[in-house]
Amino acid sequence: MTSRPKLRQQYEIISSFQPALHVPQNWNYENSEPLYRALMHPPHDVGGQHDIPVHYEEKEEEQWELNTYVTCEVLGWRGVWNSEERRRRADNDLGYTLYLGMPYYGRWIWSAARMLVDKKHISLTELLEKIAEVKSRYAKR
Amino acid sequence: MPKDKAEKNRARFKEGDRVQVKDMPNIFYTRTQNYVRGAIGTIAARTYEDLIPEDEAFNYDGRLEQYYIVRFRQKDLWEEYPFDKDTLQTELPDRWLEPVRS
Numbered sequence: 001m002t003s004r005p006k007l008r009q010q011y012e013i014i015s016s017f018q019p020a021l022h023v024p025q026n027w028n029y030e031n032s033e034p035l036y037r038a039l040m041h042p043p044h045d046v047g048g049q050h051d052i053p054v055h056y057e058e059k060e061e062e063q064w065e066l067n068t069y070v071t072c073e074v075l076g077w078r079g080v081w082n083s084e085e086r087r088r089r090a091d092n093d094l095g096y097t098l099y100l101g102m103p104y105y106g107r108w109i110w111s112a113a114r115m116l117v118d119k120k121h122i123s124l125t126e127l128l129e130k131i132a133e134v135k136s137r138y139a140k141r
Numbered sequence: 142m143p144k145d146k147a148e149k150n151r152a153r154f155k156e157g158d159r160v161q162v163k164d165m166p167n168i169f170y171t172r173t174q175n176y177v178r179g180a181i182g183t184i185a186a187r188t189y190e191d192l193i194p195e196d197e198a199f200n201y202d203g204r205l206e207q208y209y210i211v212r213f214r215q216k217d218l219w220e221e222y223p224f225d226k227d228t229l230q231t232e233l234p235d236r237w238l239e240p241v242r243s
Contacts, residue, residue: 040166040168040170041167041175043172045171045175047176047177058208061183082197084197085172085198086198088198089169089170089198092170
């Protein structure tokens with residue numbers, strides 16, 4: 001079980017995502033046209049937006065990233081999706097907070113898992129049990 | 142399968158044509174960047190036929206459409222852009238473009 005202090009910390013992080021901390025709005029009854037367009041804007045279309053200075057570094061792909069890439073491509077070859085539009089559309093469905101908060105290939109693997117559950121190739125309970133099993137296997141190392 | 146599958150594939154533009162990007166509703170998924178919507182540019186090249194992104198993203202495959210590389214002046218996209226001659230190129234399918242009469 002998650003320790004109580006850890007649980008408290010997790011809730012504090014989740015609270016910090018609340019839109020009310022940026023602009024007071026919560027379940028608006030009416031949205032202006034610019035606000036509506038901004039709300040509907042898909043997260044992957046980032047061109048033209050302000051950003052903080054970003055430090056770019058040369059970085060090799062990690063093994064899990066390569067595995068993720070191959071997994072997504074293989075799922076494409078097997079015809080369960082394609083690894084371009086459908087995967088990217090699923091990435092967008094994460095919403096801004098998760099889209100921007102997760103590593104690049106983290107979005108990919110999230111989308112692959114979500115798609116496999118959506119299409120009933122695996123059930124969510126199967127997936128949860130598998131993740132828990134793998135986690136405990138690694139914990140023993 | 143979409144009803145208009147039989148619709149003849151359009152390829153209305155050729156290199157050098159002036160085009161304006163349509164400002165269609167932007168919900169669920171798109172590949173047409175927000176900042177080129179409504180902007181006027183020039184066809185830099187006719188590339189290939191490919192699936193329509195908004196359909197492909199939701200499994201409606203089958204229709205192919207002509208793609209073009211469209212060139213915009215940076216100053217037309219961003220008023221404050223400091224250099225007159227700089228351009229930006231992006232790729233768009235036929236349905237997102239309208240002819241511009243000069």
